[in-house]
Amino acid sequence: MENAQTTTKKKLPLLAAIVKITGNNCNLRCEYCFYHSSNQQAYTVINEKLLEKLIKEYIYCSPEKAYFIWHGGEPLIAGYSLFAKIIEIENKYRKPQQVIKNAVQTNGTLLNKNWATFFKNNNFKIGVSLDGSKRSHDLFRKDVSGNGTFDRVIQGIKLLRENGIEPGIISVLTKQGLDNLVEDFNFLVKELFIKSWGINVLYNKETQLFSSKTCEAIDNEDFIKYFKILVDLWLARNDSRLKIREIDGFGATVFNKAANICSYNGSCGNFICVEVDGKVYPCDRFTSGNDFLLGDFNYQSIQSILESEKLLRFRKLAKELPSICRQCQWKNSCHNGCTAMRDSNNNYYYCLGRQKLFDYLEKKMEGIY
Secondary structure (H helix, E strand, O other): OOHHHHOOOOOOOOOEEEEEEOOOOOEEEEOOOOOOOOOOOOOOOOOHHHHHHHHHHHHHHHHEEEEEEEEOOHHHHHHHHHHHHHHHHEEEEOOOOEEEEEEEEEEOOOOHHHHHHHHHHHHEEEEEEEEOOOHHHHHHHEEEOOOOHHHHHHHHHHHHHOOOOOOOEEEEEEEHHHHHHHHHHHHHHHHHOOOOOEEEEEOOOOOOOOOOOOOOOOOOOHHHHHHHHHHHHHHHOOOOOOOEHHHHHHHHOOOOOOOOOOOOOOOOEEEEEEEEOOEEEEOHHEEEEEHHHHHHHHEEEHHHHHHOOHHHHHHHHHHHHOHHHHHOHHHHHHHHHHHHEEEOOOEEEEEHHHHHHHHHHHOOOOOOO
C-alpha cells in the first residue's frame, strides 16, 4: 500500500470528493433512481479505517480547502456515530487556516431534531430531494411499502429551518413532471419559499429510445419546452435571491460569467466518487460496472489515482469536442455537456436542446447578467 505522506507532494486539481458512505442502501425505492435495479436493501456503511484514510489523504492534497459531499443511497442510514467520526477525523488532520466544508445529499425522510442540530453545529450544507408539489413528488419518490414520502420530506425541511439551515432542493424532471411545472414552481417558490433549486433531467444512457422501464426519460423537445417555461417563470418572479442551478448555468455561460455547475464549466474530471467499498470513479453517474473504474482506495493513494492513466484518459474524453461542437457558437458555454449523457460517438444527447435555450436566453436575459 502506498504512503500518502511520501507520495503526495503537490496540490491536485480536485474540486470535491463525493463519498457514498452507505453505497446504494436506501430507505426509499424511487422508481427512476439509477440504483433502482441494484440491491438497495443491503445494509452497507463505509468502514472507519477506509474513511480515515480517505479524509486524511484528501485533506493532505487540499491544503487550502477540502470539500466532501456525503452521499448514498441515503447517507443518514450511516447514523450519528459515523458522522461524528467524520468530524473527529477532519479535526485530527485539519491544517492551520485550512477550510473544510461538508455537504449531505439526503431524501429528507430521516431528518429529525438531533440531525438538524448536529448539521447546524458542524456547518453542514444540506441538499434535500423534493420533486415539487405533493402530486409530482409522490409519483415516483416512494418508500419500500410504496407510499409517497412528500409529507415526511416537508417535515424534514421544517426541522432544518427551525435550526437555522436553509436546504438546497434537488428535483428530478420526468415526462409526467412536464405538465406540472407551473404548479411545482408555485409550490416551491411561493409556498415553500426555496432559494436554491437544482433540476436533474431523467436520462437513460442504455438506449437513446429509452426502455419501457424509463419511459419517463426526457428528450430534446421536452428539454426545450420545460426550460423555456421555467426561464419565463423565473423572470416573472423577478427575485434575485432565487437561484435555479440550470438557469444560472445557461445565463452565466451565455454572458461569459463563471458557471458553478460542472456540465457547463468544463470541470468534469476534477471530482472523484468513492464507493462504500473503496472503489473510485470520476462521478457517481459512472459507478455501475468497471468501464470508468479509476482505482481502489484500499490499496492505492489518492495521488496515484489522480495521476493515473485512467483518469487522464477520462479527462481527455470529458473535454473532447466532436465536430458539431467545434463549429458551434456556444462551445465555450457548453463544453459538450455532461459526460454521462453522451452517446457512443461522445456527442451530448441534449445538444439541440442547449443550442435552442442558449439562443432563447440570449434574447430574454440581456441586461440581467
